[in-house]
Amino acid sequence: MLSSLNISDFAGRLAAAEVPPGGGSAAAISGLMGASLLELAVNYSLKSPGQVVCSELLLAKQADLSRLHIELTILIDRDALALRGLLAAAGLPENGAEKQQARRLALQKAIKLAAEVPIETARSCLEVVEIAKTIVTKVDKMVVSDLMAGVAMAYAGIVGSLLSTAINLNELEDELLVNALKGQIYLLQSTADELKAAIEDKVYASAPFSVVRG
Numbered sequence: 695m696l697s698s699l700n701i702s703d704f705a706g707r708l709a710a711a712e713v714p715p716g717g718g719s720a721a722a723i724s725g726l727m728g729a730s731l732l733e734l735a736v737n738y739s740l741k742s743p744g745q746v747v748c749s750e751l752l753l754a755k756q757a758d759l760s761r762l763h764i765e766l767t768i769l770i771d772r773d774a775l776a777l778r779g780l781l782a783a784a785g786l787p788e789n790g791a792e793k794q795q796a797r798r799l800a801l802q803k804a805i806k807l808a809a810e811v812p813i814e815t816a817r818s819c820l821e822v823v824e825i826a827k828t829i830v831t832k833v834d835k836m837v838v839s840d841l842m843a844g845v846a847m848a849y850a851g852i853v854g855s856l857l858s859t860a861i862n863l864n865e866l867e868d869e870l871l872v873n874a875l876k877g878q879i880y881l882l883q884s885t886a887d888e889l890k891a892a893i894e895d896k897v898y899a900s901a902p903f904s905v906v907r908g
């Protein structure tokens with residue numbers, strides 16, 4: 695399993711361009727880092743004194759984040775499997791009408807999966823960003839930078855996975871599905887942009903983070 699590789703081995707596998715993982719798995723890792731950084735912020739804040747008021751909210755988000763942590767871990771391998779299926783179908787023989795038809799069907803099925811899996815990754819990453827918005831003013835000041843690093847990573851996970859979906863749309867023959875996926879890409883990306891801007895507006899409004907604002 696890719697998710698049990700150490701960081702250097704995973705990065706090496708990405709760089710080697712031999713067998714998958716590709717950008718979709720990397721996006722899931724980015725989302726996983728985002729979820730984990732939010733967990734750090736929540737766990738730290740629950741332990742620090744003076745956070746008793748919001749502990750109910752933080753405990754609820756802690757549970758959501760541990761589910762997202764598992765989902766995103768699984769998505770690293772699910773995306774690599776989808777990509778592997780895609781490359782395998784693309785490599786099927788094309789000699790003769792029957793084989794050509796078999797290859798076409800296999801390829802369409804594989805592309806559909808490779809387009810749909812990263813949509814799930816983007817959804818999980820978006821949930822991470824949504825959680826960040828609800829807790830950003832509730833966590834201990836000490837871990838706001840960790841939380842914001844988590845937002846940046848989850849946001850990168852959204853962009854990376856939606857790009858992976860988008861590239862597969864070119865080859866997908868089912869026009870209804872293509873249009874539905876395009877709609878989901880647009881909605882997920884624009885929601886992510888709005889949420890990220892709202893969180894940054896809040897955090898970058900004052901020191902020490904105003905210096906980070908572009």
Ligand SMILES: Nc1nc(=O)c2c([nH]1)NC[C@@H]1CN(c3ccc(C(=O)N[C@@H](CCC(=O)O)C(=O)O)cc3)C=[N+]21
Pocket residue numbers: 710711712713714715716717718719773776777780781782807808809811812858859861862
């Ligand atoms: N859900 C999803 N996730 C992706 O990550 C994704 C995707 N869809 N759609 C297509 C693009 C393209 N991409 C590649 C990554 C590595 C090779 C690669 O390493 N190729 C090797 C060997 C491939 C093989 O072993 O057959 C080569 O061509 O030399 C190719 C293509 C990932 N993408």
